[in-house]
Amino acid sequence: MNKLVADIRIPDSKLAVGAAELLREHGNDLLWNHSHRVFLFGALQGKHAGVTFDSELLYISALFHDLGLTKTYSSPDQRFEVDGANAARSYLQSHGVPQESIRLVWDAVALHTTIGIAQYKEPEVALIYSGVGYDVMGENFDSLTEEIRSQVVTAYPRDNFKNKILPAFLEGFKHKPETTFGNIKADVSAMLLPGFERKNFCECVLHSPWKE
Structure with missing residues (x-):
């Protein structure tokens, strides 16, 4: 593991290393590199x-943010973001981490795809959101220099990330596409999951059991 990338130190406490070992064990190279880029881009x-x-909480949040996509941590009926957040909470609780720190990590993981809210939360939550946005969609791309981006990507390669991440998302929730209702991952299901039909909020209102 690179300890210093673009002048950002990768946390190496026992708690941080343990979280990294979970990602390495249950994730894959795609999630490993992406999660580290999210930490670095958020920290930068x-x-x-x-x-x-x-920095430690930011790093642990980044490591857990997509673990809900893996078979080990995926539930049958919860959003993958919540699965990852619950996994992070269990991990931190088992190590006696203070409740306020656990709450921050839970929120950072659970809200990392929640546009319009996460960026207004505490720094650790907001920076995971911005790190994800930077790596996945190139949001605020010019806020970092080409030299800095190159250092990060050299340490944790993208390796055709654009074309690999969408199928990876779908693989994590194709057994429960209904959990994407009301969030951006419904776009992934609509694009890649045959027969998927978006649930429509307006239809939910108009066809509710209320008489009026």
Whole structure:
């Protein structure tokens, strides 16, 4: 593991290393590299903005943010983001981490795809959201220099990430596509899952059991 990338130190506490071992065991190279880029891009944006944040909690949040896509941590009926958040909470509780820190990590993982809310939460939550947005969609792309991006991607390669991540998302929730209702992952199901029909909020209102 690279300990220093683009002047950002990868946390190496016992708690951080244990979380990394879980990702390495249950994830794959795609999630490993993506999760580390999310941490680095989030930390870099936080550093650039002069934001104070807990690097260890940010790192652990990044490691768990997509673990809900894996078979080990995927539930039959919850959003994958919640599965990852619950896994992180269980891990941190087992190591006696304070409740407030656990809450921050839970929120960071659970809200990392929630547009319009996560960016207004605590720094660790907001920076995971911005790190994900930067790596997946290139949001605020020019906020970091090409040199910085190159250092991150050299350490944790993208390796055709654009074409690999969407099928990886679907693989994590194709058994429960109904959990994508009301969130951006419904776009993945609509694009890649044959026969998928989006649930429509307006139809839910108009066809509710209420008489009026």
